Structure formats: C-alpha cells, structure tokens
Amino acid sequence: KAGVTQTPRYLIKTRGQQVTLSCSPISGHRSVSWYQQTPGQGLQFLFEYFSETQRNKGNFPGRFSGRQFSNSRSEMNVSTLELGDSALYLCASSFPGTEKNGYTFGSGTRLTVV
Amino acid sequence: GIQVEQSPPDLILQEGANSTLRCNFSDSVNNLQWFHQNPWGQLINLFYIPSGTKQNGRLSATTVATERYSLLYISSSQTTDSGVYFCATGTYKYIFGTGTRLKVLA
Numbered sequence: 624k625a626g627v628t629q630t631p632r633y634l635i636k637t638r639g640q641q642v643t644l645s646c647s648p649i650s651g652h653r654s655v656s657w658y659q660q661t662p663g664q665g666l667q668f669l670f671e672y673f674s675e676t677q678r679n680k681g682n683f684p685g686r687f688s689g690r691q692f693s694n695s696r697s698e699m700n701v702s703t704l705e706l707g708d709s710a711l712y713l714c715a716s717s718f719p720g721t722e723k724n725g726y727t728f729g730s731g732t733r734l735t736v737v
Numbered sequence: 738g739i740q741v742e743q744s745p746p747d748l749i750l751q752e753g754a755n756s757t758l759r760c761n762f763s764d765s766v767n768n769l770q771w772f773h774q775n776p777w778g779q780l781i782n783l784f785y786i787p788s789g790t791k792q793n794g795r796l797s798a799t800t801v802a803t804e805r806y807s808l809l810y811i812s813s814s815q816t817t818d819s820g821v822y823f824c825a826t827g828t829y830k831y832i833f834g835t836g837t838r839l840k841v842l843a
Contacts, residue, residue, distance in 0.1 A: 656829065660778075666823065666833035679829045711778050726831075728772075728780035 625649065627716050627729035635735045641702040644732045648695050648716030654678075655697040656726060657689060660711040669712075672697055673719075704736045739764045741834035743824060749840045750814050758809040758837045760824035768828065769800050769807050774821040774836075783809070783822075814841045 628647040636642050648655050656679075657669040668681040672691035689699040695716070701708055711733050715726035740763040750756055760769070771783040784791050784798040786807065791798050795814075800807040807824055819841050825831040 654829065656831075658831070658833075665835060666825075666831070668827075668830045668832070671829045673829075681830065713778070713780065715780075727782065730777055730779040733778070 627652075627714060627727050629712075629714055629729035629732050631732060632730065633733050633735075635737060636704050637737055638704055638706060640704050641700060642704060642734060643698050643700045644712055644714075644734070646697045646699075646714035646716075646729060648697070648714075649718075649727055652716035652718050652727070653695050654717045654719065654726075655691055655695065656715045656717075657697070657699050658713045658715070659683075660713060660731075661707075661709070666713075669699065701734075706736050708734065709736045710734060739766065739826065739832055741824060741826060741832055743822075743834040743837050745837060746835065747838045747840075749842065752814060752816060752841055752843050754814050754841075755810070755812045756814060756839070758811070758822050758839075760807040760809070760834050762805050762807075762824075762826060765802065765805065766826040768826060769802075770825050770831075771798055771807070771809050772823045772825060773818075774823065776820060780823070811839075814839075816841045816843050 654673045656671040660666045671679040691697045711731045713731045715728040717726045768787045772780045786798045786800045788802045795812045797810045821836045824834040
C-alpha cells in the first residue's frame, strides 16, 4: 500500500516567486492536512481539507493557500515567497473517522527561498 | 491555546541504554500522540495514547491525563532510534510539542 507521496522533495526558489507543492494521500484517505516545520517555530498547522473543502485553517497569512481535488490529492501554494518561508512542508492524510488514531505523514518537501 | 512542552530538548545515549521522554500539556486533552521524525524528515506515528499505557516492542508510553503529562520510554536503545520525538494533541489540527532530539551512539 503506497504511503503519502509529496512532490517535489526539494525545491529552491527566489524571493518574490510563487511555489506549488503536491500531496497524494493514501488511497481511500479523504482528509489531508498541511504543516510547516522550521527550526524557530517548530511544527505548525497550515490547513486541512476534506472532500475538496477547507475544514480547518491555521494562523498563516493569505499568501498560503491550498486546494483539494476530487481524487483527494492536495496542493498548497505560497505566493510572493519570503526568506522566512524556507521550511520543511509536511502533509498528512487520514481515513474518515480515524483522525484520532493518527494521520500518516509524507516525507515532506524541503523548500529553500534565496 | 493549549501549550505542549517536551523535555529534555536533547538527549545523547549509548546504544543499549534506556530513556524517558516527557510531554507536558497546559490543558486537558482528549487525545495525545507520539511521533518519531526520522533523519529524512518523515513523521512516524508511534502511539495514540489519550490515557493509560501502551507498549510496542522496546517502546512504551503512558499518559496521565488528570496530571497533564505523557511519557515515552525507550528501552535498549539502538542507533536507528535516533531522530526527533514529538508529542502532539488535536484531531484535525495537531498542536505539536517542542520535540526531543535523540542521538544514540554505537
């Protein structure tokens, strides 16, 4: 059974550019969450999607957005990149009703903004 | 909002040693999970443990919800146990602790 797949694994972008990250959940999983991990702030929740709808949102500026497709794959977009957006971006997926038992995380996309 | 703190922040062990990692939370929680982040960045779900004790091989965890803390025990540590251990609470939105970075030396 394939795990949560995130692409690309590594990315280098320039300040001011925009970036799109992709997350393919485990087959059958419909909830997809995104997290940002930085050395200074630790792991922080970005947003969660379920059935193509954003269900929960963290405290990030509007430059961070996401969407979910009908096949549950999700993308997140960061516009007007800043140096502080350099981070490991993790997505996680869960089967409906089993969120309490834990999400399965992908290996992440490491974004470097120069 | 709820605060989750972990101790110690860093831990270095010789292979074969035992260790206890602690997670304190500032308010009552209805779920608590432990994760291991491997050197490649992936978070591996270790335990879902809102209360009580669970064991899985050399790892075990105990949560005392009334006293707002959870403990992760690692026995007979191996080099593959190295990485960062996080506790987290929440359902659709995890609040992660500050993490304990563990290095096991051969």
